[in-house]
Amino acid sequence: MNEKFLDLLAQKYDSAEKVATEIINLEAILNLPKGTEHFVSDLHGEYQAFQHVLRNGSGNVIEKINDLFQDTLSENERNEFATLIYYPEEKLKLIKSHFGNELELNQWYTEIIERMIKLISYASSKYTRSKLRKALPKPFVYIIEELLYKKDDSTNKDDYYSKIVQQIISLAQADQLIIGLAYTTQRLVVDHLHVVGDIYDRGPEPDKIIDTLIDYHSVDIQWGNHDVLWLGAFAGSKVCLANIIRICARYDNLDIIEDVYGINLRPLLNLAEKYYEDNPAFRPKVQSEKKLSDYEQLQITKIHQAIAMIQFKLEIPIIKRRPYFNMSERRLLEKIDYEKKEITIHGKTYPLENSCFATVNPMQPDRLLEEEQQVIEKLLFSVQHSEKLARHMNFLMKKGSLYLKYNGNLLIHGCIPLDEEGNMEKMTIENKTYGGRELLDTFESYLRYAFEHPEMTDDLATDMVWYLWTGEYSSLFGKREMTTFERYFIKEKETHKEGKNPYYYLREKEEICQKILAEFDLHPEQGHIINGHTPVKEIDGENPIKANGRMLVIDGGFSKPYQSVTGIAGYTLLYNSYGMQLVAHKQFHSKEDVLGDTTDVLSVKRLVDKELVRKKVRETNIGKEILQEISILNSLREYRYMN
Numbered sequence: 314m315n316e317k318f319l320d321l322l323a324q325k326y327d328s329a330e331k332v333a334t335e336i337i338n339l340e341a342i343l344n345l346p347k348g349t350e351h352f353v354s355d356l357h358g359e360y361q362a363f364q365h366v367l368r369n370g371s372g373n374v375i376e377k378i379n380d381l382f383q384d385t386l387s388e389n390e391r392n393e394f395a396t397l398i399y400y401p402e403e404k405l406k407l408i409k410s411h412f413g414n415e416l417e418l419n420q421w422y423t424e425i426i427e428r429m430i431k432l433i434s435y436a437s438s439k440y441t442r443s444k445l446r447k448a449l450p451k452p453f454v455y456i457i458e459e460l461l462y463k464k465d466d467s468t469n470k471d472d473y474y475s476k477i478v479q480q481i482i483s484l485a486q487a488d489q490l491i492i493g494l495a496y497t498t499q500r501l502v503v504d505h506l507h508v509v510g511d512i513y514d515r516g517p518e519p520d521k522i523i524d525t526l527i528d529y530h531s532v533d534i535q536w537g538n539h540d541v542l543w544l545g546a547f548a549g550s551k552v553c554l555a556n557i558i559r560i561c562a563r564y565d566n567l568d569i570i571e572d573v574y575g576i577n578l579r580p581l582l583n584l585a586e587k588y589y590e591d592n593p594a595f596r597p598k599v600q601s602e603k604k605l606s607d608y609e610q611l612q613i614t615k616i617h618q619a620i621a622m623i624q625f626k627l628e629i630p631i632i633k634r635r636p637y638f639n640m641s642e643r644r645l646l647e648k649i650d651y652e653k654k655e656i657t658i659h660g661k662t663y664p665l666e667n668s669c670f671a672t673v674n675p676m677q678p679d680r681l682l683e684e685e686q687q688v689i690e691k692l693l694f695s696v697q698h699s700e701k702l703a704r705h706m707n708f709l710m711k712k713g714s715l716y717l718k719y720n721g722n723l724l725i726h727g728c729i730p731l732d733e734e735g736n737m738e739k740m741t742i743e744n745k746t747y748g749g750r751e752l753l754d755t756f757e758s759y760l761r762y763a764f765e766h767p768e769m770t771d772d773l774a775t776d777m778v779w780y781l782w783t784g785e786y787s788s789l790f791g792k793r794e795m796t797t798f799e800r801y802f803i804k805e806k807e808t809h810k811e812g813k814n815p816y817y818y819l820r821e822k823e824e825i826c827q828k829i830l831a832e833f834d835l836h837p838e839q840g841h842i843i844n845g846h847t848p849v850k851e852i853d854g855e856n857p858i859k860a861n862g863r864m865l866v867i868d869g870g871f872s873k874p875y876q877s878v879t880g881i882a883g884y885t886l887l888y889n890s891y892g893m894q895l896v897a898h899k900q901f902h903s904k905e906d907v908l909g910d911t912t913d914v915l916s917v918k919r920l921v922d923k924e925l926v927r928k929k930v931r932e933t934n935i936g937k938e939i940l941q942e943i944s945i946l947n948s949l950r951e952y953r954y955m956n
C-alpha cells in the first residue's frame with residue numbers, strides 16, 4: 314500500500330491503540346443485522362402523502378409498537394401512540410386538551426416517556442451506541458442515554474430515573490423531549506431511503522419533497538423521466554423547459570414555477586394574452602380542493618397553449634439535427650394541412666380540433682416568433698438564476714443516478730430497453746453503438762456533461778437529456794413515442810396510444826430479469842429489479858411482484874390524478890435483515906384525518922422474499938466498504954506499529 318497514504322492516515326490514527334480500537338469498532342458493526350432500506354417511487358409532488366409514509370416508515374413504526382405492547386396496551390392505545398410518533402406536535406396538542414388537571418397530565422407524561430424510551434431501545438437494537446447517539450435530539454442526548462441504559466434494577470437507580478423524568482416535567486421540557494423522541498423513532502425504523510424516481514410534476518409540492526430529502530439522514534435517488542426534465546431545463550434545454558412549464562400549467566401548478574422558484578412568468582403571460590383564447594383542451598386539471606376563478610382558469614389555459622406551441626416548435630430542429638433519435642414522425646407541425654385543419658401521421662389523416670396555431674407560419678412551422686424567442690430566452694435565464702432551483706437540482710445530481718446497484722438489487726425508474734426477443738436494444742449515437750448497461754452509462758454521462766455546461770443549449774449532451782424524457786430507447790421513458798400533441802388536438806383515441814417497449818411485458822419472465830441482473834453483474838438468482846414509472850393497476854388484478862419475485866414494481870401512484878387508474882395510493886418496499894416486504898398503501902387524504910382517527914390501517918404488507926439466515930451488515934454495500942477500511946487499517950498497523 315502507498316506509504317504516503319499510510320503516513321497521512323497515521324496522523325489520524327497516531328497510536329497502535331487507536332488503530333486497534335477502530336478495527337474492533339468496525340468489526341462489531343459488520344456483525345450487526347443489516348439496516349432497513351425503504352424504497353419509494355413516483356412521488357409526483359405529493360408531499361403530504363410522502364411525509365406520511367416517511368413518518369410511519371411504511372408501517373414499521375406500528376409494527377414495532379405492536380411487537381412491544383401487544384399484551385399491555387389495547388389496539389386503540391397502540392394506534393394513538395403510533396400517531397403521536399408520526400405527528401408529535403399536533404398529537405400532543407390534541408391529547409393535552411383532554412386533561413382536566415396537571416396531576417393527570419404529569420402522570421401521562423411519565424408513562425409516555427417511559428414507553429417511548431422502551432420503543433427507542435427496541436428500534437435501535439440494530440445500531441451501535443454511537444449511531445444511536447447521532448439520532449437523538451441534541452439537547453437531550455445525555456438524559457436519554459441515562460434513561461436508555463438503565464440496566465441496573467436496584468431501587469436506588471429507579472428513584473434516580475424517576476427523579477430525572479419528574480425534573481423534565483417540572484422544568485416544562487416534557488413536550489420538547491417527547492417531540493424529539495418521536496422524530497428519533499421515525500429515523501431509527503428506516504436506515505436508508507431509496508427514491509426510485511419521479512419526484513417532480515403533476516402534484517403541488519415537489520420542492521418540499523426535495524427539502525425533506527436534503528435533510529434526510531441517508532438517501533439516494535434514481536432519476537425519473539420527470540426529474541430529468543427539470544434537470545434538463547436547468548442544464549439549458551429549452552424544450553425541457555417548455556415541457557416543465559406546460560405540465561405545471563396543465564396541472565394548475567404554476568405556483569411552483571413562480572412563487573416557489575421565483576421564475577417570472579410575466580413575459581409568457583403577455584404572449585399568451587396576445588395570441589390565445591379559451592380552449593377546452595388546455596384548461597388546467599384542477600385538484601378538487603382548489604377553486605380557480607374563471608379569470609384565473611382562462612389565464613392558465615392561454616399560458617398552457619402558448620408554452621405547448623413553443624415546445625412543439627422547439628422539438629423540430631432537434632429531431633432534424635439528431636437523425637439517430639429516429640423521431641422524424643414527431644415533426645408534427647410540418648405534417649399539418651393548415652387550411653384543411655388536418656394532420657397526417659403514420660400514413661393516416663385526421664381532423665384537428667381545439668387547434669391554436671396563430672403563431673405558426675405554415676411555410677416554416679418550426680420558426681419561433683421573435684416574441685416567442687424572447688420569452689423562452691428570458692425563462693431560461695430566470696430558471697438558471699433561481700437560487701432555490703439551483704440548490705434542488707444540484708442535490709438531485711449529487712444524490713442521483715440513472716440506475717443503482719445496491720445490496721445486490723438493481724434500482725431503476727423506467728426500463729432496460731429490450732427488443733422483442735429480449736436482447737438488449739441497441740442505439741447508435743454519433744456512430745457508436747451501445748446497449749444494456751453501456752447505453753445507460755452513456756446516457757448518464759451525457760446528462761452529467763449537460764449539467765456541467767449550462768451555457769450550451771443546443772449541443773448533443775443537452776439534446777440527449779430531452780431524448781431521455783421522450784426517446785424510444787430512453788431507459789426512463791421506454792415507449793415508442795409520447796403522444797402529447799395527439800392528446801390535445803386529435804379526437805381519435807388510437808393516436809393517443811404510446812406503444813411500450815417489450816421490456817414491459819418481458820419483465821414478467823424470470824429468465825429475462827435474470828439476464829438483466831447478469832448484465833449489471835448482479836446475482837441472477839438472488840438479486841431483484843426494483844422498478845417505478847408504470848402504475849400497477851391493482852384494480853385490474855395486476856400484481857406488483859413479477860417474474861417469480863425477481864421484479865418488483867412499486868409505482869402504485871402516490872400521484873392523486875392517477876389513483877383512479879391504480880385503485881390504491883402507492884406501493885413502497887421494505888428490505889430489512891429478515892427479507893423484503895411490499896407495502897400497499899390506502900389512499901391518504903390528510904394528516905388531520907390520521908390525527909382524528911385511531912384506526913391506522915393505511916397499509917398492508919406482503920412478503921416478497923424471506924432471508925433464510927438473518928442478513929448482517931457484512932453482506933451489504935456498506936459492509937464491503939467497511940471491510941476495505943479494515944484492510945487498510947491492518948496495513949497501517951503492520952507498516953507503522955508492528956516493529
Ligand SMILES: O=P(O)(O)OC[C@H]1O[C@](O)(COP(=O)(O)O)[C@@H](O)[C@@H]1O
Pocket residue numbers: 511538539563792795796797811846847
Ligand atoms: O397524464 P398526462 O399528464 O397527460 O401525462 C401523460 C404523459 O406522461 C407520461 O406517462 C410520462 O409520465 P410518467 O413517467 O408519470 O408515466 C407520458 O408517457 C405521457 O405522455
Ligand SMILES: [Mn+2]
Pocket residue numbers: 511537538539726789845846847
Ligand atoms: Mn415516470
